[in-house]
Amino acid sequence: MSVRQLVSRIDAGTPAHRDRAVDGLRALALTAVPAGHWLLGGFDLGGGGALHNASPLSTFAVFSPVSWVLQMLGVFFLVGGYASVLSYHRRPSTTGAWLRGRMVRLGRPVLGVTAVWALMIPVLYAAGVPEATLRTGAKLVIQPLWFVGVYAVVTALTPYCVRLARRIGGWAAAPLIGSVAVVDFLRYGPYADAVPSWIGVLNILPGWLFAYQLGVSWGQGRLSRGCARLLLAGGTALFAVLLLVFHYPASMVGVPGEARTNSHPPSLLVLALASAQSGAAILLHGRIGKALLRRPALWAPVVVINLSAMTILCWHQTAMLAAAVPASFAGAVPGLTTSPDSVGWILARLAWMPLFAALLVLVSRYARRFEAPWETDSRSGKARRAAAGLLAAGFAVFALRLA
Secondary structure, eight states, X not given: OOHHXXXXXXXXXXXXXXXXXXHHHHHHHHHHHHHHHHHHOEEEEOGGGOEEEEOGGGTOGGXXXXXXXXXXXXXXXXXXXXXXXHHHHTOSSOHHHHHHHHHHHHHHHHHHHHHHHHHHHHHHHHTTOOHHHHHHHHHHHHTTHHHHHHHHHHHHTHHXXXXXXXXXXXXXXXXXXXXXXXXXXXXXXTTGGGSOGGGGGGGHHHHHHHHHHHHHHHHTTOOOHHHHHHHHHHHHXXXXXXXXXXXXXXXXXXXXXXXOOSBTTBOHHHHHHHHHHHHHHHHHHHHIIIIITTSHHHHHHHHHHHHTHHHHHHHHHHHHHHHHHHHHTTOOOTTTTSOSOSHHHHHHHHHHHHHHHHHHHHHHHHHGGGGSOOOOSOHHHHHHHHHHHHHHHHHHHHHTTOO
């Protein structure tokens, strides 16, 4: 089958009621995850050829606005909430069964990538890859998986989000942004020295639930275009005030050596960006669905990306490592193993990104099997799941330096 025939077949097979704009927004947010990690993450080549994590933002703070574009988790949680409420209303049986199905769909790919890496680590070590490189790789692989845990928690709260959206619409998200503002005041305000350092953890749930709750309200039909305009204008204004007046870090991702970070846990700046992104997404929803994604050539990639969502999330760091680790044996390879401290590195990294994408496509051909349903009845299926669970636990111990 030619590419043109495949594109036409995908378009023809799409139900007329499918919300193409929501799928398109999800695909855009998904694509931003590997693009951000590949562009804003680099390596230093240490003694013995070991790779260590480094970031071009340590040298080029001027590129921090790039992270504003690539940090699209607000959009992802928004469309996640929108899609979840529609799925919740269509659930064929109990809420508990619906939640179990969602959790299993999230858990299978995570279990797959961590189990495979647990098997790869001793093989790579025996092949001469330094332990420091393996720990760097394990940290990169586990880094995006925090998102799955948070997403699972907010998904479990869907029934409560639905009730709040029914009662107060888009205002259901207001207490969440207020909670994050209070915690930020405590940890960054005049009493910061008297506040325990762990208090930022209190921002994790409300910080990421904010956009999800907006998406639930949107899916319930309780978020009007007027509310979307308010989200866009208010989020943009708050973002500017936090940067210019309260001097929040400009980067939306962590920068090595910086005392403060916006993303782990999320700060009020993350919610301001999510608010602006959510407002813009809702306002553009109709135009995206009716104008852009009615074109088969644009719609087909959206379908492919959405079908491989968890595979992309779980395996994109492995794709980058598949290029960088072999290159480390060759020494200093610009854009791969050299320090990200020059314009030349940025240009070289941009040139390497198509290779990372090609490797991700190759890996995905095999890794997508972890998104398929498990065998639930056979004894061998249960044994494989138990073995994968043990391997995943071993990988977690290694990645988190618990052993």
